[in-house]
Amino acid sequence: MTKIKILWVDDEIDLLKPHIMFLSKKDYDVTTCQSGMEAIETIENERFDIVFLDENMPGLSGIDTLAEIKTKQNNLPVVMITKSEEEYIMEEAIGSKIADYLIKPVNPNQILLSLKKNLDHSRLVSERTTSHYQQAFRKLSMDLSQVNSHQEWVDLYKQLLYWEMELDQLDDSSMTEILESQKQEANSAFFKFITKNYHSWFDHKADDAPTLSHQLFKTKVVPELKDEQPTLLVVVDNLRYDQLRAIEPIINNHFKKEQEDAFYSILPSATQYARNAIFSGLMPLDMQKLYPKLWLNDTDEGGKNMHEAEFLDNQLKRLGMHISHSYHKITSLDQGRTLADNFAQYKSQDLTVIVYNFVDMLSHAKTEMQVIKELASNDKSYRSLTTSWFKNSPLLDIIIKAQRLGFKLILTTDHGTINVKNPTKVIGDKNTSTNLRYKTGKSLTYNEKDVYAVKNPSDIRLPSINMSSSFVFAKGDYFLAYPNNYNYYVKYYKNTFQHGGISLEEMIIPFAVFLPKN
Structure with missing residues (x-):
């Protein structure tokens, strides 16, 4: 096995001989330098796995040496070692992408821990994750045999998603295959649960029914509109729970999550039914009866979601909500950019609603275009593609502007996809x-x-x-x-x-409330 090669840079390197001997006994190959310039020349001629770098050296400082190293080998991990705990030095080093930070005097175990953390991290995480999932597998199987309520299904689905995204980080496809079979088993049991219980959820006497699409606005959105804070409600069409999990770290740079909940899409778990139900506050049969000019059946000609703004207006009136609001549907990049550029004008409104259609278009594009089929061949790549889009989308620009303007953010969807x-x-x-x-x-x-x-x-x-x-x-x-x-x-x-059928992915969908970070 090839030894791990370490470059240790310190102007007092002779004082570190005990540490270097310790690492040599642990089978690490250590090269030493006494200045920043010597270190840079050495890196140009040899390949190293990691660098230990003294911050306080005469001549080229540790921070300057770090910058030079990064220009030559950006992915080479550098551990900064310093006597100083001054905040500005730490911030400068962290901003320069150090891998770790140690304060003198260091002891051998600190050094060993830093090496493990930076060089053996993937293997250690992989072993830990695999072991923990094997333990969780038995509990999930037991839970699956006992789950019998809509909330228990939400909890079980979240557990499955947690492990799915943890196993994403591993190279072990066998674990992923085991989890996939467990998800299929869960969906079969969930199908039986829905066929047994779904019709009873529309009985007015039902005492164990989840929040459904047509109840979402009244039960979850309206309570968030009681304060003076302007609210941005974003409905990303077709956004599954796992896709929200994937983009959430980006949102967390600007907002902190105050609340997360789940609700159930109505059947069919399709846009013309579920999203119209959200904005109207009505089930499709009631929409057809009360608003025959606004509702279209499957076989009718014309767009099926053309009247969401009118449905929303009517629902607010029925609820006695006399608030200033606007509705925006984004179906193209240009529309998104225009709204992002002009978003500040909505800061005085109580409620700004945005329907964003990208994820739905992505799922349809996967059907029609070979290149998208290859880019989104499975759930993992589908999440990755969604994250890539979100990072570069006008929607993120809108969310950042909303944070700066002090908006509360509500993020949800109409249904998922499988x-x-x-x-x-x-x-x-x-x-x-x-x-x-x-x-x-x-x-x-x-x-x-x-x-x-x-x-x-x-x-x-x-x-x-x-x-x-x-x-x-x-x-x-x-x-x-x-x-x-x-x-x-x-x-x-x-x-x-x-989408449109019965699965955990399509029917159990997220509702999250975020508050802006200062």
Whole structure:
């Protein structure tokens, strides 16, 4: 095995011989230098794994030497060692991307710990994470066999997501495969839970129902509007819980999270149903009855989410909320930039609502474009692509401006999405809806074990296209495929991200409140 090579730079290097002997006995290869200039020349001629660098040296100082090292080998870890604890020195060193910071006099164990932390970090984290997940696996399996309420499902889903994102950091695909099978098992059990309980959640006497899409604004948003602080409500279409987790560290640079909660998307877990329900405060059947000119069914021509601003106005009036507000839908980069440039004009409003459509467009692009299919081939890469977009998006610019203007930030979504892998055949007439995760129409034929079938849509507060229409919702990672051109259809849509059906990813979705950092 190749020895770890250390460069130790200190003008009093002779005093450090005991430390160097200690490291040599531990099988580290230590090279020494007595000045910054000598260190820079040495680095040009040899490769090192890490540098220990004295901050206070005559001639080229430690800080200046650090800067020179970083220009030559930016990824080489440098541990700064100093007698001084002055804050400005620490800040300057940290700003120059040091790997660690030690105060003299150092002892051998401090040095060894720093080496482990910087050079053996990945292996140690990997071993620890694998061991802890193996222990958690048994508990998750036990919890999965006992979960029996909507809140218990939220808790279990969050645990699965935690481990999924922890295992993202490892190279061990076997652990990821085990977790993936556990998620599939959880989705099968969740499907049974929904088919058993969903219809009862619309009974006014139901005492164990979650907050659903149409109740979100009244129960969770309105209480946040009681103070004088301007509020920015951002609904990122199609944002799953794991995607929020992925972008949250970026948001945390500007806001601190005050509250996080989950709610359930209504069925179908699709934009025209779930997002209209959020803004109207009504289930689709009630929207159709109260606002027949604003509601469109699946088979009707025209955009299905064109009236969210009107729905929001009407809901605020029904709730007796006489507040100043505005609504903005962003579907392009130019629209996002324009809103970011002009955002300051909304600081005097009580509520500013933004619907941002990028993640939804990303999931559709993955279906249509080969390059996106390759970039977002699984959940891990889908999260990564979402994070990359968010870091460079006008939405982040808007959020930063909102923080500077003292806005409260509420971030949520309408539904999630799932990577579909298993086709199941469905047959309907030419008026049957086209979504891959749910169908509505008459005389539908399907495999009963793969779908949740609702013969009477009004039971779950959905409208009917005609007198004999029914709904079916796909289970887990299934997608609904027609028998004609079946093989082409299956190949085209397999491993794409879809929404509208029953899965943890689609139905359990986040609601988070953030306060601006000073």
